[in-house]
């Protein structure tokens with residue numbers, strides 16, 4: 367029987383694709399404003415942590431210093447950690463020492479970090495992929511991860527990696543996930559890892575890596591139209607986050623739309 371209240375509630379924001387203030391992503395989308403409005407909305411959930419699962423900046427836009435300062439402001443004001451990994455749009459080492467100030471350990475890459483969120487361990491892994499079609503984890507990273515997981519955490523572990531270890535729904539994105547997902551599974555299969563959180567695909571999708579749940583958050587910036595032709599990627603303006611509820615018995619993922627939509631009705635439920 368699942369308890370009524372989660373042990374911990376986290377918010378995942380993925381694929382912000384930030385551009386410089388005053389610029390627009392693909393000439394139409396004000397992603398810095400989208401980010402600020404999203405954070406203002408999701409903080410009403412009083413999350414225990416915010417997870418940023420990569421593609422924080424849009425390729426060739428130099429936004430990481432400003433983004434780290436903005437996230438740092440929130441961490442200082444409300445006392446919750448922002449846990450960030452880089453994506454294929456984030457230049458190598460751009461998600462570096464200015465991010466993840468609350469980490470309790472770091473790994474072979476600057477973006478490899480360990481966090482203790484009230485007994486829940488969250489491990490971010492840099493899945494590389496800048497200028498490449500796929501993401502991957504190095505042997506050094508996997509060895510480090512194995513060491514970190516040797517002892518279980520009080521509430522188990524969530525792993526965050528930008529490239530998902532499951533295929534995309536869109537045919538044109540197949541093969542752009544985590545190249546060596548099988549090696550990751552070998553490392554985590556007999557540990558306390560409870561779920562893997564990813565982004566990158568710009569559409570929500572859930573699956574498993576072996577027996578371990580995998581959740582791919584919708585993007586905060588734009589999301590691909592699954593009704594488009596197989597040969598076309600059509601980006602739509604809806605933005606999404608994920609509410610991650612961690613119970614003793616399970617972990618749940620709820621898609622949270624962060625862009626306007628029409629109310630049909632509301633009624634009092636107690």
Ligand SMILES: [Fe+2]
Nearest residue numbers: 381421566568
């Ligand atoms: Fe992305």
Ligand SMILES: [Fe+2]
Nearest residue numbers: 421453454566
């Ligand atoms: Fe990506």
